[in-house]
Each structure stands twice: as C-alpha cells, then as structure tokens.
Amino acid sequence: MRAIVLCTILALFAPVSTLISYAQAPVNPDISVIADTRLSIHNDQESRPEQADKIQLEFDELEIDLNGYLNPFARADVALALPGSEEIIEIEEAYLTLLRGLPLKMQLRIGKLQPDFGKINTQHPHAWSWISRPLMFEEVFGEDGLHDVGVNLSSLIPVGSSALGLSVTILQTGNLINSAADDTSITFDENIPRSLASLARVSLFAPLGIYTSMEIGFSYLRAQEAFNPDERQFANLGNFDLKLKWRPNAYQSLALVAEAVLNNHKIATQDTITLDYNVEKMNSFGAFASLDYQFRKRFDVGAFYDFTQLPGSSDQNRSGYGFFAGFNLAEETTRFGLLVRRDQGTEMENYNSAVLQILWALGPHKPHQF
Amino acid sequence: MNRLIKAMIICALLTHSGWTKVKVVASTPDLASIAGIIGGSEVEVISIAKGAVNPHYVEVLPSYMIKVARANLYLKVGMGLDQWADPIIDGSRNSKLTIVDCSQGVNRLQVPTGKVDASLGDVHPQGNPHYWLDPANGLVIAANIVEGLCKVDPANCQAYRDSYERFISDLKIRFGIWEKRAATLRGSQIVTFHDSWPYFAQAFGLEVVGFIEPKPGIEPTPSHTRELIELMKGRGVKIIGMEPYFSNRVPNSIAAAAGAKVIVLPPSVGGAPEIKDYFELFDTLIAKLTTAKE
Known part of the structure; x- marks a missing residue:
C-alpha cells in the first residue's frame, strides 16, 4: 500500500519537477544603482550647531534596485538603500506583485513596501524636485517615511475616460506614530509588540484635455498608538492629495503637487508614581504644496511651501518654504538639483539652508524622469 | 415565450454588432492605422502615443491602463522603443490580453x-526601432497583426486574411507610385534631428549624412553644431528634416548658417493634420521632401 502511495506521489510530482527545471529562464533582472551626493550649508545654530555655517559634502544614499518578472503573472521589485552615514543595508522595499489573473482585475503586493498613503510617501526621495521629505511626513512617520511589511490589494475601475483607483493595505508596523521633534509626543517604543495598521486609498485620475491631467486621492490610516500596550489606543490619519499636470510636449511641463494630512491621535503622559497613563486626544495638521515648471526638457524650476503642526503639541508648528532648480546633463541619468530653503516655527530659531544635490543612475531605473 | 425569443434575437444581433468588436490598443498610431485597415469594421483601434508626440517618451498614466484593461489585443512597436508599454500593460491587470510585438520578422537596421x-x-541593442517607415516592413507589421487578430477573434480570421491580401496589393501599387514621385530624391543628402529615418532612407534612396543630436537622445551641443554646419557646407546639404516634437531652435540656426532649409517630417500617422492613415504618411513625407528639393 505504502509503495503504491509513494509511486503515486512520485508520479504526480515528476512532471512538475521537470517543468520547474526547464521553466527557469536564464534572464537577469533589471539592475539599477542610484547615488545621491550632496553639498550643503545651513545656519541652524540651535539643533545642529557643530555643522552650522560650514560647507558639508556628504554621500547621502546609494539605492540599489532590482526589478523583473518572475513569470507571466508576477514580478518582484527590490530597493535596497545604503545610507552614506551608516554602514548598513536597509531594505526600503522588497515585494512580490501578482499582476494579473486575480478576480475583479485586482493586483496583490506582498512584502516590504511603501503603502498607498498619499502620493509623496509612495515615491523614493530621488524623484522629488524639492529634495527633502515634507515636514508632516517626517514628523509622523520619521525620516524614512512609511514603509514596512504588508499586503496590498488594489484595483483600477474605468469611469468614462477616467480611472478610479482603490487600494487597501494591511501593514505590520511598529513605528507608525512618532515625533522626533518633541519629547511630549507619542514615542516609538521598540519593545512593544508590532501591530497591524490598516490603510485605504481612493483616487481618481482624470484627463483634462490632451495635455492636462489631474489626480486626486483620499487616504485613511488607522494604526495602534505606540504606547501602553495593555490599553489599545488608535490613531486615525486622513490624507488628501492632488496632482495637476500640464505637459504639452517633452520640452515643457507644469506640475502642481499638494498634500494635506490630518492626524487624530492620542497623547499619553505617564504618572511617575502610579505609572498610570493620562491619555489626551489631539488633532494635528500638515500640508505641503509644490509647483514645478520644466522647460527646455532638461531644466526645471519651482517653489514649495511646507507646514506641519507637531503631533505632540498642536500649539507648536514648523514650516518651511523655498525654491528649487534642476538640470539634467544630457539625459535623465545625471541630475544636478539645487534647493534653497528657509525653516521656521514656534519655539525654534529660524534658519536657512542650501543643498546642491548630484544624482546619477546606472541602469534602467531613472532617478528623476522627465 | 415570445419575449424570450425576442431577447435571444436581440442578443444574437448584438453579438454581431459593435458590442463585440475586437478592441485593439496600439503603442503608436502607425500600428493602429494598419490594424484599422486590416480589421475594418470588426475592430475598434486606439493608440496610446499620439502622432505628434515623441514615441520614446510616453508618460505612464492610469487612463492608458484602463484602455488596455478593456482590450483584447495590444500591439507593441518593440525593439526597445515603447518600453513604457510594459507598466501600462501590467497596470491594466488584463489577464486575457494578447500581446503582439510587431517588430517580429522585420528587416532590422543598425543592430549593434x-x-x-x-x-x-x-542606442537600442536590438537595432533602430523606426522600422515602420519602410513600406516593406509595413507588410510584416500587417502580417503580425493578422496573426494577433486571428488569435483573439478566430471566427473572423479569414476576413482578416482577406484584408491582408488587399493591403499587400494596395501597398505594392502605392509603393510604385511613391517610388516614381521620390525618384528625384535618390542620392539626395539630408540631415535629420534624430536617427528616425534609416528605413525610409533605404526605401527611397536618400542619404542621411548627419544628425542634430550628437548621439541618439542627446540634446545638441555647440561643438557638434559647429561640426554639423561645416559638414553641411562641405557636402552641400540643403535640407534638414526634423520630427514635429523637437524644438526647431537649433535646426533653424544651423539651417541659417549652412544655407539650408528646415522641413518638418512627421514620422507617424497623425503627426500632421493631413496624415490620417499609414498610406498618407508616405504621401506626405514624399511630398514634403520633393517640394523641399525643388
């Protein structure tokens, strides 16, 4: 009997294993390397006095991208980051996408990913003309933005000539709600268990004529607060994003990008004697807007405004504004970007900064597409 | 019972009307035009890139994805020209889409x-991808499209093959006419903005001696511009042909310095208002060049 079962199993698996061995196509994935070198100067005497008024040349980051199809139904995307200041390799993204074949024309992404919460958070920093991460995201998600292990299901529904996008993500994360700037705010505690956060985004992409298009999106995030693991408290974040783009030809374009975040969360202070938590509800708001004009194909100039209330205290805020310019040498593979920025806020000294960014890319993944 | 029969008759009629047309999306209007000629009333064809837009650079937009989501057949240029088609196809989530690479079997030039x-x-590792500008390759494109249409709509396969036969004879007749009209162009030297024209030049006997771009896809530089002016003066080149999606600033200054004239040569259907199909593309190109030569 055992022999029959064994033979049956072998018979079932024999053709499969043969198929697998022949199915391994000897094709390498697309491999790209993007390097970000920066020459910067600032007069921030308050938080970075040792560097103030000195020109800094630093290697900000090296990104390694591996992208390719696994089979006709799936692809894999990997983005590794090597920050110049640290000798570590960080997995920015590494996920599998089931492209087709799912019901209702859905796509499934699973792995470490940047979830659909607004538009800016889904982009890698080298794609931003304004160079630095908007303050509202830096305050809530930290310097690296929101990215963690999760499952994302998305669909695209035709609405006339427009496209309605629906996206739902479950994210396993432990560092969602934090504020680097203020001690009274919710603080990430590495010792607490990681928890699941749920995200959803609804977007509408609409062509407005031949050369103009608009995309608006609403995102929602519900995540457990990173304090008092015994008492589950949740933060609710809403995001509105807008992109308007006019692109009559490859030589010029005008793009307006705007996002706003409303952060409804709790602030906890712990009684030093009873160790009880005193929980207080808090709303904070942040917004970012940028206008970018591309001309003569390889040049662009623009301005931005950046504002956020601190998640730990909505009475306090930070804001910044400035100008940026970019020049692509020959093609999109070598870009020089300039950022001139003024930062200000409550209970902080104003300061100015300037950054010259040199981006280059080897391989098919371009750092800043025309 | 009568209602049921009526409903069935209406359904049967609908399946033979526009409701069941084969939906074809093409990367470029040239492929779309040939697909429209072959498919006739059985197909509904749209193009992602427009005729006056550089087909190398097409922004991947969700509105393109939903067009492909509804399609039965996608026609790619291939040879690395429309790499932007892959994320559009992936974004469409269409598991029933048949994809045809129309470059299969064409006579490829400039393969490194x-x-x-x-x-x-x-530079494209598989060769220069502007192959549709040779009418002989138009026949190969049409044959590829027929195979794709037969795959997605076997019921009308014979009709597509018949259309293909008519397309062959029509193109051959027109090619004879174009050759006669272009007789004065044989051996003529021209400069073009981008290296889009080797297939056209080979088909009609033109000699492309230089490019405004120092290398494919690279914007003109002052030193290259000076060299090009010297080359044009030395060889007596009097025509600069430029695609409609490039800036005419540098070509105009070179033409002024070299005593030449700039003409806009649309490399695709829809690149000028009068070019409504693949045949009119060659009508217009030859007319523009022969007029400029006079």
Whole structure:
C-alpha cells in the first residue's frame, strides 16, 4: 500500500519537477544603482550647531534596485538603500506583485513596501524636485517615511475616460506614530509588540484635455498608538492629495503637487508614581504644496511651501518654504538639483539652508524622469 | 415565450454588432492605422502615443491602463522603443490580453555588433526601432497583426486574411507610385534631428549624412553644431528634416548658417493634420521632401 502511495506521489510530482527545471529562464533582472551626493550649508545654530555655517559634502544614499518578472503573472521589485552615514543595508522595499489573473482585475503586493498613503510617501526621495521629505511626513512617520511589511490589494475601475483607483493595505508596523521633534509626543517604543495598521486609498485620475491631467486621492490610516500596550489606543490619519499636470510636449511641463494630512491621535503622559497613563486626544495638521515648471526638457524650476503642526503639541508648528532648480546633463541619468530653503516655527530659531544635490543612475531605473 | 425569443434575437444581433468588436490598443498610431485597415469594421483601434508626440517618451498614466484593461489585443512597436508599454500593460491587470510585438520578422537596421552602453546615447541593442517607415516592413507589421487578430477573434480570421491580401496589393501599387514621385530624391543628402529615418532612407534612396543630436537622445551641443554646419557646407546639404516634437531652435540656426532649409517630417500617422492613415504618411513625407528639393 505504502509503495503504491509513494509511486503515486512520485508520479504526480515528476512532471512538475521537470517543468520547474526547464521553466527557469536564464534572464537577469533589471539592475539599477542610484547615488545621491550632496553639498550643503545651513545656519541652524540651535539643533545642529557643530555643522552650522560650514560647507558639508556628504554621500547621502546609494539605492540599489532590482526589478523583473518572475513569470507571466508576477514580478518582484527590490530597493535596497545604503545610507552614506551608516554602514548598513536597509531594505526600503522588497515585494512580490501578482499582476494579473486575480478576480475583479485586482493586483496583490506582498512584502516590504511603501503603502498607498498619499502620493509623496509612495515615491523614493530621488524623484522629488524639492529634495527633502515634507515636514508632516517626517514628523509622523520619521525620516524614512512609511514603509514596512504588508499586503496590498488594489484595483483600477474605468469611469468614462477616467480611472478610479482603490487600494487597501494591511501593514505590520511598529513605528507608525512618532515625533522626533518633541519629547511630549507619542514615542516609538521598540519593545512593544508590532501591530497591524490598516490603510485605504481612493483616487481618481482624470484627463483634462490632451495635455492636462489631474489626480486626486483620499487616504485613511488607522494604526495602534505606540504606547501602553495593555490599553489599545488608535490613531486615525486622513490624507488628501492632488496632482495637476500640464505637459504639452517633452520640452515643457507644469506640475502642481499638494498634500494635506490630518492626524487624530492620542497623547499619553505617564504618572511617575502610579505609572498610570493620562491619555489626551489631539488633532494635528500638515500640508505641503509644490509647483514645478520644466522647460527646455532638461531644466526645471519651482517653489514649495511646507507646514506641519507637531503631533505632540498642536500649539507648536514648523514650516518651511523655498525654491528649487534642476538640470539634467544630457539625459535623465545625471541630475544636478539645487534647493534653497528657509525653516521656521514656534519655539525654534529660524534658519536657512542650501543643498546642491548630484544624482546619477546606472541602469534602467531613472532617478528623476522627465 | 415570445419575449424570450425576442431577447435571444436581440442578443444574437448584438453579438454581431459593435458590442463585440475586437478592441485593439496600439503603442503608436502607425500600428493602429494598419490594424484599422486590416480589421475594418470588426475592430475598434486606439493608440496610446499620439502622432505628434515623441514615441520614446510616453508618460505612464492610469487612463492608458484602463484602455488596455478593456482590450483584447495590444500591439507593441518593440525593439526597445515603447518600453513604457510594459507598466501600462501590467497596470491594466488584463489577464486575457494578447500581446503582439510587431517588430517580429522585420528587416532590422543598425543592430549593434559591439558593446552597447549609455556612452553611445539612446542606442537600442536590438537595432533602430523606426522600422515602420519602410513600406516593406509595413507588410510584416500587417502580417503580425493578422496573426494577433486571428488569435483573439478566430471566427473572423479569414476576413482578416482577406484584408491582408488587399493591403499587400494596395501597398505594392502605392509603393510604385511613391517610388516614381521620390525618384528625384535618390542620392539626395539630408540631415535629420534624430536617427528616425534609416528605413525610409533605404526605401527611397536618400542619404542621411548627419544628425542634430550628437548621439541618439542627446540634446545638441555647440561643438557638434559647429561640426554639423561645416559638414553641411562641405557636402552641400540643403535640407534638414526634423520630427514635429523637437524644438526647431537649433535646426533653424544651423539651417541659417549652412544655407539650408528646415522641413518638418512627421514620422507617424497623425503627426500632421493631413496624415490620417499609414498610406498618407508616405504621401506626405514624399511630398514634403520633393517640394523641399525643388
């Protein structure tokens, strides 16, 4: 009997294993390397006095991208980051996408990913003309933005000539709600268990004529607060994003990008004697807007405004504004970007900064597409 | 019972009307035009790139994805020209889509034999991808499209093959006419903005002696511009042909310095208002060149 079962199993698996061995196509994935070198100067005497008024040349980051199809139904995307200041390799993204074949024309992404919460958070920093991460995201998600292990299901529904996008993500994360700037705010505690956060985004992409298009999106995030693991408290974040783009030809374009975040969360202070938590509800708001004009194909100039209330205290805020310019040498593979920025806020000294960014890319993944 | 029969008759009629047309999306209007000629009333064809837009650079938009989501057949240019089509196709989530690479079987020019890297500019490892500009390759494109249409709509396969036969004879007759009209162009030297024209030049006997771009996809530089002016003066080149999606600033200044004239040569259907199909593309190109030569 055992022999029959064994033979049956072998018979079932024999053709499969043969198929697998022949199915391994000897094709390498697309491999790209993007390097970000920066020459910067600032007069921030308050938080970075040792560097103030000195020109800094630093290697900000090296990104390694591996992208390719696994089979006709799936692809894999990997983005590794090597920050110049640290000798570590960080997995920015590494996920599998089931492209087709799912019901209702859905796509499934699973792995470490940047979830659909607004538009800016889904982009890698080298794609931003304004160079630095908007303050509202830096305050809530930290310097690296929101990215963690999760499952994302998305669909695209035709609405006339427009496209309605629906996206739902479950994210396993432990560092969602934090504020680097203020001690009274919710603080990430590495010792607490990681928890699941749920995200959803609804977007509408609409062509407005031949050369103009608009995309608006609403995102929602519900995540457990990173304090008092015994008492589950949740933060609710809403995001509105807008992109308007006019692109009559490859030589010029005008793009307006705007996002706003409303952060409804709790602030906890712990009684030093009873160790009880005193929980207080808090709303904070942040917004970012940028206008970018591309001309003569390889040049662009623009301005931005950046504002956020601190998640730990909505009475306090930070804001910044400035100008940026970019020049692509020959093609999109070598870009020089300039950022001139003024930062200000409550209970902080104003300061100015300037950054010259040199981006280059080897391989098919371009750092800043025309 | 009568209602049921009526409903069935209406359904049967609908399946033979526009409701069941084969939906074809093409990367470029040239492929779309040939698909429209072959498919006739059985197909509904749209193009992602427009005729006056550089087909190398097409922004991947969700509105394109939903067009492909509804399609039965996608026609790619291939040879690395429309790499933007892959994310559009992936974004469409269409598991029933048949994809045809129309470059299969075409006579390829400028296939690099040595190492290809970015120092050569935007060189395509599989050869120059502007192959539709040779009418002989139009026949190959049409044959590829017929195979794709037969795959997605076997019921009308014979009709597509019949259309293909008519397309062959029509194109051959027109090619004879174009050759006669272009007789004065044989051996003529021209300069073009981008290296889009080797297939057209081979078909009609033109000689492309230089490019405004120093290397494919690279914007003109002052030193290259000076060299090009000297070359044009030395060889007596009097025509600069430029695609409609490039800036005419540099070509105009070169033409003024070299005593030449700039003409806009649309390399695709829809690149000028009068070019409504694949045949009119060659009508217009030959008319523009012969007029400029006079």
